[in-house]
Amino acid sequence: MAAPVDKVDLQARRRAAKIIHEKFKGVLKDVLSGKPPRLIIPKRTLANTRFDPEKGILVMGEDVIERELLNMGEARRFMQTLLMASIIYQALIENEYPTIRDLYYRGKHTIVYRDLKGRLREENTWDEQSESDAVIRDVEVFTGLLREDMLILSKEKGKVVGRMKIRSGGDVIDLSKMGHGAYAIESTPDLIEFLEVDAEFVLVVEKDAVFQQLHRAKFWDKYKAILVTGAGQPDRATRRFVRRLNEELGLPIYILTDSDPYGWYIYSVFKVGSIQLSYESERLATPKARFLGVSMTDIFGYRSKKPYLSERERRNFIIKAKDVDIRRAKELMKYSWFQTPKWRRELRIFLQRKAKLEIEALASKGLRFLAEKYIPEKIETGDWTE
Amino acid sequence: MPRRRRDTATAKAVVAEAPPRGRRQRSKETYREISVAEFFAKNRELAGFSNPTRALYQTVRELVENALDATDTHSILPVISIRIAYDEELEAKYGNPKKWFRITVEDNGIGVPPTVIANAFGRVLFSSKYVIRQTRGMYGLGVKAAVLYGQMTAGRPVEVVSSMQESDYVYLRRLYIDVSKNEPKIVEKGQWRKKGRWHGTRVTITLEGDWPRARSRIIEYIKRTAVIAPYAEIYFETPDGEIYVFPRLTSKMPAPPKEAKPHPHGIDLDQMKMLIKRSNARTLLQLLSNELQSVGTIMARKFLEEIGLDPNLDPKKLDNDSLVKLVDSMKSYKFRAPKSDHLSPIGEELIKIGLKRMFKPEWVDALTRPPRAYQGHSFIVEVGIAYGGGIEARNEPLLLRYANKIPLLYEEREDVTYKVVSGINWKIYRVDFPAPLVVLVHIASTKIPYKGVGKESISEVPEIESEIRIAVQHVARKLRVYLGKKAREAEARRKIITISKYIPEIARSLAILSKPPTKWNPPSEKDEKILVDALVRLVSRNVEVPKVPGLDHSDPEKIVRSVIENIKLE
Numbered sequence A: 001m002a003a004p005v006d007k008v009d010l011q012a013r014r015r016a017a018k019i020i021h022e023k024f025k026g027v028l029k030d031v032l033s034g035k036p037p038r039l040i041i042p043k044r045t046l047a048n049t050r051f052d053p054e055k056g057i058l059v060m061g062e063d064v065i066e067r068e069l070l071n072m073g074e075a076r077r078f079m080q081t082l083l084m085a086s087i088i089y090q091a092l093i094e095n096e097y098p099t100i101r102d103l104y105y106r107g108k109h110t111i112v113y114r115d116l117k118g119r120l121r122e123e124n125t126w127d128e129q130s131e132s133d134a135v136i137r138d139v140e141v142f143t144g145l146l147r148e149d150m151l152i153l154s155k156e157k158g159k160v161v162g163r164m165k166i167r168s169g170g171d172v173i174d175l176s177k178m179g180h181g182a183y184a185i186e187s188t189p190d191l192i193e194f195l196e197v198d199a200e201f202v203l204v205v206e207k208d209a210v211f212q213q214l215h216r217a218k219f220w221d222k223y224k225a226i227l228v229t230g231a232g233q234p235d236r237a238t239r240r241f242v243r244r245l246n247e248e249l250g251l252p253i254y255i256l257t258d259s260d261p262y263g264w265y266i267y268s269v270f271k272v273g274s275i276q277l278s279y280e281s282e283r284l285a286t287p288k289a290r291f292l293g294v295s296m297t298d299i300f301g302y303r304s305k306k307p308y309l310s311e312r313e314r315r316n317f318i319i320k321a322k323d324v325d326i327r328r329a330k331e332l333m334k335y336s337w338f339q340t341p342k343w344r345r346e347l348r349i350f351l352q353r354k355a356k357l358e359i360e361a362l363a364s365k366g367l368r369f370l371a372e373k374y375i376p377e378k379i380e381t382g383d384w385t386e
Numbered sequence B: 001m002p003r004r005r006r007d008t009a010t011a012k013a014v015v016a017e018a019p020p021r022g023r024r025q026r027s028k029e030t031y032r033e034i035s036v037a038e039f040f041a042k043n044r045e046l047a048g049f050s051n052p053t054r055a056l057y058q059t060v061r062e063l064v065e066n067a068l069d070a071t072d073t074h075s076i077l078p079v080i081s082i083r084i085a086y087d088e089e090l091e092a093k094y095g096n097p098k099k100w101f102r103i104t105v106e107d108n109g110i111g112v113p114p115t116v117i118a119n120a121f122g123r124v125l126f127s128s129k130y131v132i133r134q135t136r137g138m139y140g141l142g143v144k145a146a147v148l149y150g151q152m153t154a155g156r157p158v159e160v161v162s163s164m165q166e167s168d169y170v171y172l173r174r175l176y177i178d179v180s181k182n183e184p185k186i187v188e189k190g191q192w193r194k195k196g197r198w199h200g201t202r203v204t205i206t207l208e209g210d211w212p213r214a215r216s217r218i219i220e221y222i223k224r225t226a227v228i229a230p231y232a233e234i235y236f237e238t239p240d241g242e243i244y245v246f247p248r249l250t251s252k253m254p255a256p257p258k259e260a261k262p263h264p265h266g267i268d269l270d271q272m273k274m275l276i277k278r279s280n281a282r283t284l285l286q287l288l289s290n291e292l293q294s295v296g297t298i299m300a301r302k303f304l305e306e307i308g309l310d311p312n313l314d315p316k317k318l319d320n321d322s323l324v325k326l327v328d329s330m331k332s333y334k335f336r337a338p339k340s341d342h343l344s345p346i347g348e349e350l351i352k353i354g355l356k357r358m359f360k361p362e363w364v365d366a367l368t369r370p371p372r373a374y375q376g377h378s379f380i381v382e383v384g385i386a387y388g389g390g391i392e393a394r395n396e397p398l399l400l401r402y403a404n405k406i407p408l409l410y411e412e413r414e415d416v417t418y419k420v421v422s423g424i425n426w427k428i429y430r431v432d433f434p435a436p437l438v439v440l441v442h443i444a445s446t447k448i449p450y451k452g453v454g455k456e457s458i459s460e461v462p463e464i465e466s467e468i469r470i471a472v473q474h475v476a477r478k479l480r481v482y483l484g485k486k487a488r489e490a491e492a493r494r495k496i497i498t499i500s501k502y503i504p505e506i507a508r509s510l511a512i513l514s515k516p517p518t519k520w521n522p523p524s525e526k527d528e529k530i531l532v533d534a535l536v537r538l539v540s541r542n543v544e545v546p547k548v549p550g551l552d553h554s555d556p557e558k559i560v561r562s563v564i565e566n567i568k569l570e
């Protein structure tokens, strides 16, 4: 593909390619000097995931696995890792943007060999995409490069609108001029250049529908904001984008989800990273993100704080928590980033009341209530949970 | 079958005439004595002749065993021919085709003295094998049971043609057994001058049989005989004209068994009385040290003193109480174990030869245990195990049971050998069923503790059971070593392939990765080749290279290359 490539893109490519090339030099040297080659890869397991309180994110521990060519059980994965790395490497050099599905197809072919009786046998380099996806993750942890860094595309899910201009692929895009639509956060968020920013904070909403409602109400215009949604569980690009907004522009990040353990977990993914894929956190997590609501104290009030819902509304809107919710909440309580006094209070009230609330319940009080009272008031009074 | 029909008719008549139950009077009980011939004629299933199938099988067996006893027991390399043929004459007479058989077995053995032929083949419980010696025959019944069955079903006499080694004549006898008197009734006699130097015996018995059903067992029996006697030459012709030939594989034969004196542990009161009667020992001391095995003068004196009997007593004057005391104390006294030089085990060598021929296994081994004794009878257990190769995988070991070189085919599950072998945890020995495993167990003894006179299964004598177990375990341990080695080799083979097959792919990937990102140009074939060569060298030097038939092991690189050679990458 010989598409005209802009400077940011080229820089990213060169950087990633160089790192890959350097990383595999060791293997090359071993092979040429007759030393059994091995890849030393940080372990991507739950047991090797820990919370770094200083950085405020999940990080990988010290455990590594050694993947040796001369080990029967590892030879195949060794081959796969090199194969995947070479495909990504070549794509970077040749200015391509493969998707993970492309990588799967490019690498998938049949290895023909002979057994010791001389019979021809066959084996695929990989069979399912899940297999090649796992190899991509290996390449990521081995090189320390995320797939976004290696310009691998995945499905776009996140959206953004707001008072800001960006440059992407050479085009300048005004995020305040998207009509009823929104800008889809691209899979290579690092290639986005922030141009003019006229916003004071970022509001990340869990639900796409709420995003659309707030967008049409021009919430972001009125309150000088950037509005983002991950549409449920946020993808990597959205998380990286949010992180950059916070890190590079210094914008505070407020997260708005349902008032239930699932919503809290989405907040947790934005803030510290996903527990399964801690190796990405270093680049994807936003440790300074704040949970705006909906909080338990918004529903029930606390001491001097008055609840946003009346007795009657509570009766109508509250959903009884299920056993899985209770279990999830108890699980969250164990994580250290849910150990702050405010979070402890949230979880305690939840376990006492066994009550959940969807954000749509607030919207049903009138969109204006949500957009013009609830959100601004909470931000102004500092009523978030961290 | 006319005879059987008559049987049923009489049986019915008896039932019809029987008076109502309870009214029969005890005083009408009649008493009479029957001859031993009549007993076996009436209870032929005891000797293994329960139906036409078994009868055909059992007849072959009795004749073959006598033939082998007449040869290898006397250091003659056996040449045995067996022929089963349809008897067309009887077919023509009775109709009923394929039901009448003539079984002829000929051997090159010592022959039977002409004066003895009639009794040997016509008098039940007449035998030359009532001595303490390891022979196949032991009861003096076998061939007579077959003769009886033949005359009762086909109505034909047995025909015997025999000549002894040193004799100038060949003798013919055709005879029936007079059942009520247990006597031979000769119907034809003949004798000729020998032209050549032939010696041996040819026996022909005509009887009713069921070839289709007996076929597989008979063939199996003969095959198994060939396994245990690879020094024999065996011909077998079936009624359908198939011919099986088992050529002699070796002229090594087990040493012939010798006759032994009784051992003190195995003697009972009656035997002791007989011994005293026959012996010309003047003192108890002489009696014990001369007539018994494993008892020397010193031992005999010590023993007699210990039990308080005067060593100088005349044995003929012993009173009954002292006799009982003598025999009883002997049973528990620590004499030396029975001698075993009169036993004739087959030997590890021959067992292996026999198993190899019959099964073409990939592995075989055998063990002959040292002699042991039970109840005063010495015995030796031998075990052979064959694995893999031509052996069919089964869910259980294929068990070949032998007693005094006789293959045992029926009543497998009642046999002590089955009990032991099926109780072994083969997993320990790396055998996972279904597996191609043959276990041969031979028990040689001056007295085999058969469960019945049909000689099909052996009783659970603890001493024998434990010897079998020890022997099987011993050989099985060697099998485990072999299978372990084989597994390791297979593992090495798997490993070399598992790793080598990825070489081209890795070389190609590495060639790409090795090109610096700036000044990029795609790797050439030469780049890849350098890496392939390096990887081949690396793998062949660092991974154990297995032995591969047909490949040069001195060059491990060749083996690695053979996996990836001449294959184009996709």
Ligand SMILES: Nc1ncnc2c1ncn2[C@@H]1O[C@H](COP(=O)(O)OP(=O)(O)OP(=O)(O)O)[C@@H](O)[C@H]1O
Residues within 6 Å of the ligand: B062, B066, B067, B070, B107, B109, B110, B111, B112, B120, B121, B126, B127, B128, B129, B136, B137, B138, B139, B140, B141, B142, B143, B144, B200, B201
């Ligand atoms: N083929 C033969 N050659 C030489 N002698 C034979 C032959 N067949 C039978 N005899 C003699 O006839 C005798 C009787 O044989 P028979 O089979 O009835 O009894 P056995 O072999 O002694 O004992 P068993 O009942 O256990 O078979 C034998 O002991 C043997 O002396």
Ligand SMILES: [Mg+2]
Residues within 6 Å of the ligand: B062, B065, B066, B136, B137, B138, B141, B142, B143
């Ligand atoms: Mg016999």
